[in-house]
Amino acid sequence: MPHTADVRIEAWAPDREGCVAEAVAALVDSFVDTAGATADAETEFAVPAGDDEDMLVGVLNEVIFRLETEGALPLATEVRAADDGGLLVHWRSADAEAVELVGAVPKAVSLHELRLGPDEAGWSCAVTLDV
Template identity: 60%
Template sequence: MNEPAAGHRLSPHTADLRIEAWASTREQCLAEAVAALVDSFVDRPQPLPSTAVETTVPVDSDENMLVGVLEEVIYQSEVAGLVPIATEVAATRGGLRMRFQMADLAAATPCGAVPKAVSLHRLRFRADSHGWRCAVTIDV
């Protein structure tokens, strides 16, 4: 059975969560990783967005950009009480521009523990013959 061109999946990992995402471009793959992270703790249907948050993630390595994006989602959830419902990612000269359409976390139906951190253990983010793939462990 073939995987769709873009998507994600969650798998339990000892006291943690493993996220895998894939898409034809690096930017789409990052957006899928954000969607996977949100799906791990917010049930569908998700609340409607009420605000937008923009941030930039500097270029370092692809893996560090993935970590930076997911850490921003965790930060927004913990500190601002917001959760991204839709994510736009655009490459810039210095890295990535992220635009999150955010909803109030209190308006969401929880379905799991809110993530606490991104683990660097077994972190992968790279292009292959089908596009881009990433895999990351999330501490919950």
């Protein structure tokens, strides 16, 4: 990225929900090595209906928030469409102390050049993280 305090992640999957789950994995992989970590907690939360990009930002911001406030880090993410058009997110997570830091910890999700949508192969997204 042109700005040294930014990291760009991209993800793709056959559907929107899978793409959001892959974006969570990309965010986590951008700053920690989860090899050998074991999930010791489960979390579920709902993201209100909105634009696809807004819901993606909501999920990624939740990763950053829970890391900062609880020291929790998702190791596995499942995303389903909610009946109201929002997203239901399920994480299997570990304590952040159980993983090795390999990069700068993201502080926020930037809206600059944010993208989530269908393409010829399914769904893809690109997100800039402020670190």
